[in-house]
């Protein structure tokens with residue numbers, strides 16, 4: 001675990017029963033933000049760049065605000081304490097005053113016509129600008145719904161609950177879903193001495209991040225550390241309230257806990273009846289405006305324009321939450337900012353093996369990543385293992401126009417930032433395509449001073 005994270009300590013910003021709002025009834029605010037995750041934080045920071053005084057109120061369904069979801073697996077593993085999870089503290093609140101936090105008080109409905117929000121405890125807030133940054137909710141497959149030992153893994157409360165399970169004797173877990181949440185949960189459970197079976201519906205783990213080669217390496221590493229992986233598999237039936245599971249292949253597994261980790265969907269049920277245009281999430285343009293006047297959305301709750309196609313869909317990753325939150329905040333405060341399309345990118349390290357991927361990594365129509373006409377794939381050959389024995393793999397995907405459209409880097413992820421920038425810039429990489437695939441691509445191949453000149457943006 002990173003030293004910086006271990007040294008980061010903020011007091012838990014925890015407000016219960018409606019936090020700081022005080023009196024019941026109706027109150028009025030210039031900016032209302034629903035949610036207290038990275039999209040909300042980026043929105044606050046952007047508002048304050050343009051408007052130093054406008055009153056901002058945050059409502060959050062959780063009692064704790066401004067904590068890092070990606071770190072909850074380190075909490076469950078006992079690698080860090082709760083104090084390391086909070087990445088904004090009281091100083092952030094005073095630096096952005098007037099900023100009021102109402103935590104533990106979910107918004108229950110929104111009325112864009114009279115610009116009001118109903119929140120818990122019968123309170124109604126009037127707003128001028130509303131930013132919906134309510135994140136995602138975990139999806140639970142119907143076959144495991146109703147299991148008494150069913151858990152999810154997206155909040156600090158989820159981590160505490162699993163910790164309590166372990167402390168009360170849970171020794172076996174089935175993690176349903178082999179995406180990054182499932183894998184990080186499995187790693188933490190193994191570190192706590194729990195025996196884990198991971199069930200994944202697709203051909204391989206991390207299906208939208210990896211190809212079959214890199215996933216094979218990743219999976220071997222999981223198994224080496226004791227995780228039993230079942231791919232092309234799903235839970236068909238539960239018995240004994242969830243103590244026994246029957247998988248699609250007929251295998252029956254006994255377990256103490258089941259963790260549903262098959263992904264998240266936008267957390268927007270409180271918008272039902274609001275007449276705001278919805279897909280799976282709130283549909284927004286590249287300015288993060290929704291169909292309703294004065295209403296913006298950002299982060300996991302929004303269907304944002306995707307990088308390659310411009311099609312609206314949720315891209316539920318941290319960098320997109322930050323990027324779209326900043327645009328929503330700036331525009332709510334009177335700006336005219338526009339976001340570049342949201343690029344899928346992910347980095348994950350499990351049992352010491354790191355992988356980073358971005359863009360289109362499996363360029364076929366049914367792969368779940370962006371499909372590109374005329375795409376060509378180049379895989380770096382013969383990359384030696386790192387001196388400590390860590391395997392390496394690199395795959396690059398180019399579009400029909402000679403631009404980098406996606407990559408996977410496993411083992412050695414050092415220069416992934418350069419590759420991501422090349423994709424984002426829609427840069428012509430024809431002049432150094434071979435270098436890119438090589439072992440030691442870096443600024444040196446393009447000339448650090450010069451690299452912006454050689455990387456010619458094709459679209460402005």
Ligand SMILES: Cc1cc2nc3c(=O)[nH]c(=O)nc-3n(C[C@H](O)[C@H](O)[C@H](O)COP(=O)(O)OP(=O)(O)OC[C@H]3O[C@@H](n4cnc5c(N)ncnc54)[C@H](O)[C@@H]3O)c2cc1C
Nearest residue numbers: 035036037038039060061062106107135299300316317318
């Ligand atoms: C275990 C885990 C690991 C992850 N690892 C990575 C990673 O390595 N890299 C990466 O890019 N992404 C990762 N993610 C995803 C990333 O955390 C999310 O994309 C990001 O947090 C989304 O930010 P957000 O602000 O849109 O929503 P969230 O962070 O989900 O915040 C939503 C906020 O809205 C509040 N809320 C919800 N409903 C209501 C309501 N009705 N009224 C009021 N408040 C409400 C919640 O309490 C919360 O404060 C991970 C997620 C998890 C769960």
